[in-house]
Amino acid sequence: MLLKEELSKLVQLQKIDSQLKKLKDDIEINKPAQIEHLKKDFEEIKSQFGISEAKLKESTLKKKDNELTLASKEASLLKTQSQLYQLKTNKEYQAKLNEIASIKSDISVAEEELLIKLEEIDDIKSKAEVEKIKLSEKEKTFREEEIKIQDQIKIIEAEIGKFKTNRDFIKENIDKKILANYENMLEIRHGLAVVPVVNYNCGACYLKLTHQKINEIKMYEHLVLCDSCVRIFYIPEDIDK
Numbered sequence: 607m608l609l610k611e612e613l614s615k616l617v618q619l620q621k622i623d624s625q626l627k628k629l630k631d632d633i634e635i636n637k638p639a640q641i642e643h644l645k646k647d648f649e650e651i652k653s654q655f656g657i658s659e660a661k662l663k664e665s666t667l668k669k670k671d672n673e674l675t676l677a678s679k680e681a682s683l684l685k686t687q688s689q690l691y692q693l694k695t696n697k698e699y700q701a702k703l704n705e706i707a708s709i710k711s712d713i714s715v716a717e718e719e720l721l722i723k724l725e726e727i728d729d730i731k732s733k734a735e736v737e738k739i740k741l742s743e744k745e746k747t748f749r750e751e752e753i754k755i756q757d758q759i760k761i762i763e764a765e766i767g768k769f770k771t772n773r774d775f776i777k778e779n780i781d782k783k784i785l786a787n788y789e790n791m792l793e794i795r796h797g798l799a800v801v802p803v804v805n806y807n808c809g810a811c812y813l814k815l816t817h818q819k820i821n822e823i824k825m826y827e828h829l830v831l832c833d834s835c836v837r838i839f840y841i842p843e844d845i846d847k
């Protein structure tokens with residue numbers, strides 16, 4: 607094959623490689639990042655809900671303690687009150703009355719504490735209810751979006767497959783050495799190995815080319831590289847269809 611034709615194939619190949627790079631980045635970087643972002647959003651609300659649940663558990667345990675304390679104080683009150691009428695002296699009677707007053711005061715403190723705990727539990731419960739609804743909505747959105755993105759990935763993978771088939775077809779006729787040179791350069795030169803000459807300038811680094819250099823390219827006897835960015839030159843009018 608003439609070098610000019612080889613170059614024409616390389617230009618076609620580079621167009622495909624650039625598309626492939628975009629599609630691969632999309633499924634390997636962009637799409638997973640989108641999923642990760644949605645997941646993080648969902649996990650954040652999940653963790654908030656988890657904190658509320660733990661608080662609720664803790665407060666419920668404390669409430670049980672309060673109830674036990676109250677019950678024991680009430681039992682103690684009944685017992686002490688029953689002892690009141692068995693007492694002989696006025697002094698003993700007065701002491702018992704003081705004891706009863708002290709237990710009653712303890713009971714009122716315990717009742718107050720229980721009430722506060724009950725209100726706290728109500729607050730946590732209503733907050734957790736709201737979070738639970740939000741969580742289930744977020745989870746639904748996350749799962750739906752994840753499926754959507756995975757479907758998009760499948761479509762892109764199919765596209766990549768088509769591009770690869772086309773690529774294989776084009777590269778079949780390219781000289782093995784030139785192909786290897788191109789592929790190596792594509793890797794090093796960030797996806798741009800073959801560049802057009804535009805108005806006597808390198809299409810990549812804009813280096814000004816001499817008439818002699820242009821003539822050398824136009825001969826198509828060997829690959830001519832840019833002295834500055836070391837990419838393969840072609841003249842668009844000779845090659846682009």
Ligand SMILES: [Zn+2]
Pocket residue numbers: 808809810811812813832833834835836837
């Ligand atoms: Zn250049």
